[in-house]
Amino acid sequence: MLALGKTNRLTVKKQVKFGFYLDGLSWGEILLPNNVAPAGLEIGSEIDVFLYLDSEDQLIATTERPKIKVGEIAQLDVVATTKVGAFVNWGLKKDLLVPFSEQQIPLKEGQKYLLYCYVDNSNRIVASSKLDRHIHKTPAHYNAGDxxxxxxxxxxxxxxxxxxxxxxxxxxxxxxxxxxxxxxxxxxxxxxxxxxxxxxxxxxNASTFKQALELTEQVLRKLEQNGGKLALTDKSSPELIYAAFGVSKKAYKQAIGSLYKEKKIVILDEGIILVNN
The missing domain is CATH 2.40.50.140 (Nucleic acid-binding proteins)
Incomplete structure (x- = not known):
């Protein structure tokens, strides 16, 4: 299925004086102009192209790679502000619109902003600086270490x-x-x-992550072996911490800090206590 504002693989259907028409299936024929067509392109060839709307709102294909695609976030330069909104440089001939309704604060020409790109209800590719409106709308399914x-x-x-x-x-x-x-x-x-x-x-840092994960598991095992209590806090001496776990005080503080954030331990003046879930 074709997608506006993204890269699609299409087949060359015919060649004309000013370019090539690609088979857009239910979308009809889509022009790939000569100035962005690679040398040696032939009828029947498959080619990866980015689909967008030109200055006359006609669907067009390009082999140029924009700085942002639909569903992505990038920091872009504002090149103009107008009555309809701000325009940013996204690497294509036609600049990308940020409507006034999608500006967290008024965008200023010459400034850079972090923007999300999407297709609006009018089937236009536009951008928004209101990131909370567009991201974090689906559950986050990740595993530790991903x-x-x-x-x-x-x-x-x-x-x-x-x-x-x-x-x-x-x-x-x-x-x-x-x-x-x-x-x-x-x-x-x-x-x-x-x-x-x-x-x-x-x-x-991947190695930092692995070390921290191993250390938190060591701390949990030590707590279980000691009846849920351990007389080592983030204020204990580096020597005592190294004797118990063979790590620096900084690494130990990070490990118990992580366990505290996960509500697996309580940190008291006299030590740490395992939380019974």
Whole structure:
């Protein structure tokens, strides 16, 4: 099934003076202009093309790759503001519209904004800076350790808010970040867990994740062996912590912090206590 605002594989149906017509099935013939057609293209060839509407709102194909597709999030430059909204550069000849109704704050020419791309009720490809309106609308089904693509949204008091796989909200806590991150920056991350509210805890380093997961399991086993109590807190000496688990105080603090967030332990002045679920 063909999709507007996405890459589709179509078959060349015929050649004309100004380009090639592709077989759009129920959508009819779709023009691929000469200036974006690869050399050697022939009738019967299959080709991957991006489908969008040109300046006259006619369906057209291109081999150019836009900076954003329908269902994706990207940081884009505003190139103009008009009576109908703001226009951003998405890498194609016709700029992408951000309607006034989809602007979280008024967009300004020359500024960059994090935007979500979608097809509106009028069958137009448009963008929105109101991310909460468009993402995190489906349950997040991830397992601990899963590798995901993220894009940084904003810095908060607890760390960084990020969009996971263009679909869900996630959080990178301060303890997991060792360099400043920029809004719009893309990177790989790893799932720590999906919280009860559906939001996702993330880590940037796979080995760090594995070590932390192993350490939290060690702490839980030690608690079970000691009747649910352990006289080691985040204030205990590094020597005592290393003697018990062979890790740094920082690693231990992260492990018990993670268990506390998961409501598996209670941290008291005299030690940690296992919570009976």
């Amino acid at each position: 590798k995901v693509n993220i894009i940084i949204s904003e810095q908060t008091d607890i760390g960084y808010k990020a969009v996971v796989n263009n679909q869900h909200w996630g959080v990178l806590y301060k303890s997991e970040v060792f360099k400043p991150l920029r809004r719009g920056e893309r990177m790989l991350a790893f799932i720590v867990k999906v919280r009860d509210d559906g939001k996702i805890d993330l880590r940037l």
